[in-house]
Amino acid sequence: MPEGHVIHRLARELNARFTGRDLQVSSPQGRFSAEASLIDAARIHHAEAIGKHLFIDFATDHPEHIVYIHLGLIGQLRFEPVEDVWGQIRLRIDNGEQAANLRGPQWCRLITDAEYDAAVAKLGEDPLRDDADPDALWARVSRSRRSIGSLLMDQKLFAGVGNIYRAETLFRLGISPFLPGAQLDRNELDSIWLDLVGLMADGVRDGRIDTVRPDHTPEAMGREPRKDDHGGEVYVYRRAGQPCHVCGTPISEQVMEGRNLFWCPTCQPG
Incomplete structure (x- = not known):
């Protein structure tokens, strides 16, 4: 989707x-x-x-x-x-x-x-809209026992965020997808929000999702570019079993909220 x-x-x-x-x-x-x-x-x-x-x-x-x-x-x-x-x-x-x-x-x-x-x-806060209200989002996320990996897929909370942005933002910030919303602090949620704002704005500009930082591009790492129908350079999405670009640990995968969740057990402990 x-x-x-x-x-x-x-x-x-x-x-x-x-x-x-x-x-x-x-x-x-x-x-x-x-x-x-x-x-x-x-x-x-x-x-x-x-x-x-x-x-x-x-x-x-x-x-x-x-x-x-x-x-x-x-x-x-x-x-x-x-x-x-x-x-x-x-x-x-x-x-x-x-x-x-x-x-x-x-x-x-x-x-x-x-x-x-x-x-x-019925829709949540959209990171790409100027009228989005992160304070309203925090009020709901901070009371939830659901995992942040689950909450990020809830369109009544994070409007427009899908499976790729969920996985990549949590990896980039070193946050476990299994951490309950109620255990996030405000700085962590603000970091998630700001990272989504930046990544999704890049997606609008470029027409593809790229999430790797300059140190982890194919050119910087001397690796082959990603070959995937979704395109874009990513850290964990659809990379199950492949080595993490940061630590080398094989990327893990399991189903969450009906979609395949990807994360690095070492970079995202918990």
């Missing part, structure tokens, strides 16, 4: 390429045709990401004017030439030069302002 930086990149591209322009909105697949007809020819007011959720606000007087998208595991929103009409396109936004084509989302809905408010109220 795409992590939050991917959704923020999509919102940024929509705002840059489609906002304020004359548009054609359709559903070639047909499953979103009725909703598309209500916003066809309307202009986009703005697009925004909150965690892994994308909202596209159309400038129209119709009560339902916000397209709400969650890509899920297989969904894609791709910016393609207008002549590229292939596959099962749930939603197509055409500016005459380029089209934003949505395929395979977990959901694509047309919602009202009230429904938008209700959806946003």
